[in-house]
Amino acid sequence: MGKIAQESLLSDDGVRSDGRRIDEARPFEVQVGVLTQANGSALVKQGKNLILAGVIGPYEAERHSQYLDRGVLRTRYHMQPYSTNERKSPTFTRREIELSRAVREALEPAVILTDLPRAQIDVFIEVLQADGGTRCASVNAASVALADAGVPMRDLVTAVAIGKVRDTLVVDINDLEDENGQADFPIAMMPSKGKITLLQMNGLLTQEEIQKSIEMARGVIRSLYEVQVEALKRRYAPLAASGNREGGSDA
Numbered sequence: 736m737g738k739i740a741q742e743s744l745l746s747d748d749g750v751r752s753d754g755r756r757i758d759e760a761r762p763f764e765v766q767v768g769v770l771t772q773a774n775g776s777a778l779v780k781q782g783k784n785l786i787l788a789g790v791i792g793p794y795e796a797e798r799h800s801q802y803l804d805r806g807v808l809r810t811r812y813h814m815q816p817y818s819t820n821e822r823k824s825p826t827f828t829r830r831e832i833e834l835s836r837a838v839r840e841a842l843e844p845a846v847i848l849t850d851l852p853r854a855q856i857d858v859f860i861e862v863l864q865a866d867g868g869t870r871c872a873s874v875n876a877a878s879v880a881l882a883d884a885g886v887p888m889r890d891l892v893t894a895v896a897i898g899k900v901r902d903t904l905v906v907d908i909n910d911l912e913d914e915n916g917q918a919d920f921p922i923a924m925m926p927s928k929g930k931i932t933l934l935q936m937n938g939l940l941t942q943e944e945i946q947k948s949i950e951m952a953r954g955v956i957r958s959l960y961e962v963q964v965e966a967l968k969r970r971y972a973p974l975a976a977s978g979n980r981e982g983g984s985d986a
């Protein structure tokens with residue numbers, strides 16, 4: 736499939752090209768509320784991916800796009816021309832249209848749109864740096880940004896791509912593994928509900944490998960979810976504490 740020998744993607748003793756083990760995710764960092772003018776925002780680092788998500792809303796939608804019984808979620812996934820080694824066109828591409836939709840569909844089950852009749856929520860995702868799995872990192876950033884905007888949610892959404900190199904399943908693939916590996920299988924879940932909200936697959940996997948990938952993803956997603964939750968707590972714990980002091984609750 737790719738241009739690089741499978742052996743260089745995974746050594747005999749199970750070490751990947753970037754030094755990770757097969758079940759080791761990339762370093763994952765989340766910062767909440769990085770933009771002062773957006774209603775919610777998050778900056779996510781997932782390996783070398785750097786993704787900024789900014790939320791506008793909920794706000795009252797234009798009449799023609801309103802639903803009386805629920806709100807509308809919109810997403811825009813955009814890659815900066817400097818985010819990849821091949822310079823990407825600054826204009827919106829077909830791939831970005833498709834990924835905007837994939838990210839929206841991954842998030843939608845978690846957003847309680849019926850609590851937001853007539854409203855609109857817009858999520859703008861900027862890929863500042865790309866290294867494989869940007870749709871997953873975008874979901875991870877966007878769900879935290881939505882929570883930061885105070886949007887009612889059933890759960891966060893957390894995503895990771897499982898891949899296959901040298902006939903072996905590996906978690907959280909990078910660009911080299913995506914391009915040269917045997918499969919790319921992005922998976923998003925609502926972690927505390929255990930529900931899958933996105934499954935997409937390129938390449939060839941057996942039914943058993945699909946099952947095993949989902950289980951591997953579940954484990955990684957749990958640990959990424961903890962990082963997302965911690966980031967939200969870091970952002971809101973000081974506010975809650977100062978609120979308590981002002982309220983004189985410990986007096």
Ligand code: ADP
Binds near residue numbers: 820822823830866921
């Ligand atoms: P994902 O980022 O979700 O894995 P793809 O599988 O389409 O989505 O892309 C894989 C990787 O290929 C991206 O993360 C990025 O590193 C790289 N890539 C995507 N689009 C381009 C592009 N137009 N030019 C160069 N590299 C790109």
